[in-house]
Amino acid sequence: MKPSQKMIDEETGRYLPVIYPEELPYWKGAKKRELWLQRCTDCGKTLYPIGPACPRCLSVNLQWTRMSGKGKLHNYVVYHKPWTPWFKDKVPYAVVQVELEEGPRLTTNLLDCPIDDIKIGMPVEVDYEDIPDGITLVQFRPAQE
Amino acid sequence: MSITEVSKAMRDATAICGVGLTIGSFPDRTPLSLATEAYLLALEDAGLEREDVDGIIQLSYGADYDRFLEVVGADVRYANQGWTHGRFIAPMLQQAAMVVASGMAKAVAIVHGRKGRAFGQLADHEMWRQGLGPHGESPPYGAFSPAFGVATAAQRYFHMYGGSNEDLAPIAVAFRKHARLNPLAVRTDPMSTEDYLNSRWIVEPLRLFDCCQNSDGGACIIVTSAERARDAKKPPVYISGMQGVHAGPEFHNLTLPGLGVAQQEVYQYKPTKDDLYAYEMAGITNKDVDALITYDAFSPLVLFGLERFGFCGPGEALDFIKDGRIELGGELPVNTSGGLLSEGHVVGWNLFIEAVNQLRHDCGERQVKDAEIIQYGSFLGESIIFRR
Numbered sequence: 001m002k003p004s005q006k007m008i009d010e011e012t013g014r015y016l017p018v019i020y021p022e023e024l025p026y027w028k029g030a031k032k033r034e035l036w037l038q039r040c041t042d043c044g045k046t047l048y049p050i051g052p053a054c055p056r057c058l059s060v061n062l063q064w065t066r067m068s069g070k071g072k073l074h075n076y077v078v079y080h081k082p083w084t085p086w087f088k089d090k091v092p093y094a095v096v097q098v099e100l101e102e103g104p105r106l107t108t109n110l111l112d113c114p115i116d117d118i119k120i121g122m123p124v125e126v127d128y129e130d131i132p133d134g135i136t137l138v139q140f141r142p143a144q145e
Numbered sequence: 146m147s148i149t150e151v152s153k154a155m156r157d158a159t160a161i162c163g164v165g166l167t168i169g170s171f172p173d174r175t176p177l178s179l180a181t182e183a184y185l186l187a188l189e190d191a192g193l194e195r196e197d198v199d200g201i202i203q204l205s206y207g208a209d210y211d212r213f214l215e216v217v218g219a220d221v222r223y224a225n226q227g228w229t230h231g232r233f234i235a236p237m238l239q240q241a242a243m244v245v246a247s248g249m250a251k252a253v254a255i256v257h258g259r260k261g262r263a264f265g266q267l268a269d270h271e272m273w274r275q276g277l278g279p280h281g282e283s284p285p286y287g288a289f290s291p292a293f294g295v296a297t298a299a300q301r302y303f304h305m306y307g308g309s310n311e312d313l314a315p316i317a318v319a320f321r322k323h324a325r326l327n328p329l330a331v332r333t334d335p336m337s338t339e340d341y342l343n344s345r346w347i348v349e350p351l352r353l354f355d356c357c358q359n360s361d362g363g364a365c366i367i368v369t370s371a372e373r374a375r376d377a378k379k380p381p382v383y384i385s386g387m388q389g390v391h392a393g394p395e396f397h398n399l400t401l402p403g404l405g406v407a408q409q410e411v412y413q414y415k416p417t418k419d420d421l422y423a424y425e426m427a428g429i430t431n432k433d434v435d436a437l438i439t440y441d442a443f444s445p446l447v448l449f450g451l452e453r454f455g456f457c458g459p460g461e462a463l464d465f466i467k468d469g470r471i472e473l474g475g476e477l478p479v480n481t482s483g484g485l486l487s488e489g490h491v492v493g494w495n496l497f498i499e500a501v502n503q504l505r506h507d508c509g510e511r512q513v514k515d516a517e518i519i520q521y522g523s524f525l526g527e528s529i530i531f532r533r
Binding site for chain 2 (some may be wrong): 007014015017018020023027045048049050051055059067074075076077078079081083087090092093095097104105107108109131133139
């Protein structure tokens with residue numbers, strides 16, 4: 001994987017993530033179906049969004065660490081308006097915020113879960129979605145208990 | 146923490162002496178021509194000549210400040226340009242006041258021209274920024290538009306305090322009533338609670354009528370010293386108190402602290418005295434406020450503005466907005482022009498201009514009787530106290 005500034009896949013019209021150089025370990029991890037984030041080696045905080053310093057103690061000693069992939073649903077909203085043509089047959093769809101066991105909250109979708117079954121507090125686990133341009137997105141799904 | 150002597154000296158030291166505003170749909174105009182028209186309207190309103198204005202402040206959208214000055218043939222000794230977001234309008238007006246108070250310019254014109262979908266706007270790219278967009282947007286997941294930030298905040302608010310979308314209805318309904326008394330407003334069809342509930346979902350829990358309408362338009366506000374303002378054509382509107390945009394991880398944009406949006410902590414936010422220093426600077430309390438003007442690009446922001454300035458306690462705003470309390474004639478009229486939801490959205494500059502018109506007692510049918518003090522105060526803590 002390489003850094004990328006491509007915002008849209010021309011063939012499908014799907015929006016892509018911009019891949020910033022310092023975020024490559026996250027994207028390489030997702031490609032291997034693993035969730036990796038930075039952990040501060042001085043105070044132990046796991047941080048998100050990905051960044052160059054620890055927002056708790058301002059240390060720059062950060063170590064990429066594999067996450068458990070477990071968390072709970074912290075928040076969600078439901079899109080009814082398709083902002084781009086690609087979403088026309090996807091609406092209504094949910095965008096969720098998942099709180100990881102390790103603390104940070106990620107913004108993703110919730111795969112294989114009807115909108116009416118989405119509840120704040122429900123246990124979720126990480127999953128992955130392959131999208132164009134050789135990119136894999138971190139996603140979540142209801143936890144298999 | 147008490148406010149400083151310098152801060153107290155700023156009370157009523159500067160004033161707004163001229164305003165100009167256009168809102169609507171101008172398919173054959175450019176932002177530059179809309180900015181120019183607003184500037185000419187404001188000069189006329191103040192009774193000033195071009196040469197009387199020696200400072201310019203602009204938020205970028207169309208042409209840059211230097212191109213604008215080239216158009217109007219004006220040389221100034223103070224110029225600055227910022228980045229267009231609604232949260233930056235109060236800092237720009239505050240800067241104009243500070244520039245005048247410090248003597249760097251005698252009169253500063255804040256000038257803005259905007260076309261909703263004009264070529265060359267940056268907002269379309271902002272959502273791809275490193276570490277999510279400015280309202281938490283994430284394009285590959287379909288999290289688009291500032292609506293995302295406020296929908297996540299509203300959902301958390303309902304989760305923490307109870308309530309649901311239908312409880313937001315009194316906001317849009319009240320502001321539409323106000324807009325129907327405002328000749329400049331762009332949304333003036335009557336709106337009942339039923340109409341509100343029948344409007345389509347955009348990003349649940351927000352409906353169409355919870356979202357503002359981005360308008361074309363131009364705005365200009367001229368700030369000068371209190372002394373010079375007293376010689377202007379219209380009565381001065383003094384800048385009595387002010388406080389800045391609060392920012393940081395606990396102030397994620399389009400929410401109130403404590404709601405747990407993005408990485409925010411979860412707790413019940415209640416302002417402390419230090420969170421309300423604009424009142425101290427102006428020598429008032431929130432009980433002295435005759436009308437509140439708050440940034441309402443989306444209706445839940447009104448709840449957050451009310452709680453941010455202690456007009457009601459945490460989680461109480463859904464009750465506060467009921468029974469006409471925020472309507473003209475109510476206990477605390479809010480956004481008497483119709484606000485961004487119904488008057489139209491000129492980046493929020495039109496909200497300040499409504500405060501000015503109210504304090505000049507120029508608002509006709511929608512005039513707040515005997516208005517003396519109007520507060521602009523928004524959910525991120527930025528505020529300006531205006532006094533007649």
